[in-house]
Amino acid sequence: MRVYIGIDDTDSKHSMCTTYVGAVVMKRAESLGARRADYPWLVRLNPNCPFKTRGNAAVCIPLDLEPPRFEEVWDTVVETVMELADTGRGADPGVVAFDAETRSHLHEFYLKAVRELVDLEETVELCESNSLDYWAVGESRGLIGAVAAVGAIEETLTTYELLAYRSKVMWGKERLVDPESVKEMDRMFGQLTFDNYDYEKDEVRVTPHTPCPVLLGIRGLNPDVLPYALSTLKLGEPIEFYEVFRTNQATDLHYVTCDIGSIRPLTSVVIRGRVVRSPTVTQGGHVFFEVSDGSGRVVVAVYEPTGEIRRVVSKLVLSDEVVVFGSVKEKPEGLTVNLEKLKVLRLADLIVERAPRCPHCRKSMKSVGKGKGYRCRRCGFYGPDLNKVSVKVGREIVEGFYEVAVSARRHIVRPLSLHEQDAAEHL
Ligand SMILES: [Zn+2]
Structure with missing residues (x-):
């Protein structure tokens, strides 16, 4: 039975x-x-x-x-x-x-x-x-x-995690797993394991920071290689035993694709929309912007611990087309989506208005007064009918997929490194 x-x-x-x-x-x-x-x-x-x-x-x-x-x-x-x-x-x-x-x-x-x-x-x-x-x-x-x-x-249940447990006398004590051995293991098993090391924050990711019996966990796609990966680590203490678990970690199973108008608190969503309020960066380094898909609009929050992704988010402009992956929180201001992954589908043209250039010497001209045209600062040429010109400027970010730092990512969120492998499998 x-x-x-x-x-x-x-x-x-x-x-x-x-x-x-x-x-x-x-x-x-x-x-x-x-x-x-x-x-x-x-x-x-x-x-x-x-x-x-x-x-x-x-x-x-x-x-x-x-x-x-x-x-x-x-x-x-x-x-x-x-x-x-x-x-x-x-x-x-x-x-x-x-x-x-x-x-x-x-x-x-x-x-x-x-x-x-x-x-x-x-x-x-x-x-x-x-x-x-x-x-x-x-x-x-x-x-x-x-x-x-x-x-x-x-x-x-498509991923695995090997969990190595400490002997009871070590519970609650500091973990001394050698970081260099973790990086080395990550290099050796890179394609078959994931989330071993946060290179962005220079932090070991296999060890938890809680006083629990777990010494470390190695996540991967193939259960058979995990004990080999473990054997390469300098653990700093004997382990009591280890067990390999089959898991739904790194599967994105929690996400529900929906319209912005129908999102609900305490769920995780995938929403597609356009940027309708430009990003603002707070003193604490948090970034906020707003997206709309016609059914509603919502604030997207990108908090400081999410790391480098904030540099990309802060360069978004109005009308950029994005897919937001995140969890819905209820805030006094309304519903907010805490960003976990971002796909920039299409960057909008960024147009700025600026003074015209002199037709003779190409130098940027100076306004004489509203509606009175422009004069060249170098050669003195005066163009009474000249107006501001619209110029398309280059964007500082590129279209593509972005994710929060490993240390800020939830267990169930699929890392981008695995997206790449998924894509390769479907070729
Ligand atoms: Zn000139």
């Missing part, structure tokens, strides 16, 4: 990581005779969810087991979650089990949990009517992610 175990919300801001709980659950289930039916799944849900601890990730463990063993495995799963979850400091863990048949009813719920917000009532209903069993503490909010993870559509 195929059983899918979903687990979520075992971590708090202070400790634990649901992937670790999932990995330990998997080991213990295997010791009871269950067999892994796939890699464990690391499932990212709506990154705008206001209840998330950090990256809003849940875990699903697909297992094959003999039906009489289910109860024993289930009890072990629940005991493990009770033992490891950081309850009392903010974790409200939820655990669910579904079989293959009932899981198929959860796909829609999964997509909704990635793209919108789902409510607890609907979740509990699904558990009561379909699950093999479910268990939760506190407000039971953990059930939402647990059910969504079990409902994950396999075609959307």
